[in-house]
Amino acid sequence: MSYREEFIKKVKIIFETETKAYKRREKAYDFITEYFGDLLDELDDETEASEEQLDIEYERIRFKDRELQVEFGKGTISICMNDINSGEKKTIDLLEDNGHTYISKKHNSPLGEEILDQYLKEAFAETLG
Numbered sequence: 001m002s003y004r005e006e007f008i009k010k011v012k013i014i015f016e017t018e019t020k021a022y023k024r025r026e027k028a029y030d031f032i033t034e035y036f037g038d039l040l041d042e043l044d045d046e047t048e049a050s051e052e053q054l055d056i057e058y059e060r061i062r063f064k065d066r067e068l069q070v071e072f073g074k075g076t077i078s079i080c081m082n083d084i085n086s087g088e089k090k091t092i093d094l095l096e097d098n099g100h101t102y103i104s105k106k107h108n109s110p111l112g113e114e115i116l117d118q119y120l121k122e123a124f125a126e127t128l129g
Contacts, residue, residue, distance in 0.1 A: 021075065021097060028077060028095070028102045028111055032070055033058040035116050061123070068123040077102055077111075081123045092122055 012019070040047070040056040047054045055062040060069045067082040077095040082088070095102040095111055102111040109115065 024097055024101065025072065025075075029072060031111065032077070032116065035113065036061065036070075061120070063124050064127050066123055066127050068119060079119050092119065 036056060036058050039061065040058075043054065043056060047056055053064050059072075060067060062068075062084070065084045067084060069080045069082060071078040071080060075097045078091050079093040079095070081090050081092050083090075093104055093106040093115075095104050103109065104111065104115050107115055107118065
């Protein structure tokens with residue numbers, strides 16, 4: 001075995017925990033941004049026609065005076081709802097890395113489409129009527 005191969009092997013062992021955490025965070029990020037990206041694709045014409053009342057990005061959705069925002073931290077993902085008029089920001093859930101996946105503190109279940117649907121409902125159901 002060359003020293004290069006030995007070096008790679010030893011470094012992978014040293015950073016095994018950090019690498020696994022990084023991969024979990026990336027997987028959660030990809031899942032959430034894909035969900036928001038699908039909304040953007042489905043509502044592309046509406047975002048263009050809404051005269052800035054609807055804006056969808058990969059980590060944020062703004063509809064009229066409400067905003068749903070996802071903030072990625074180290075080992076946590078914060079789900080926030082912002083009131084554009086008052087400037088009030090409220091964390092509606094916190095997902096924590098449990099060593100295997102991200103778990104919602106509010107729903108006590110792993111990150112999934114159902115939880116993202118709940119955040120969407122909580123943020124915008126009142127505005128939609």
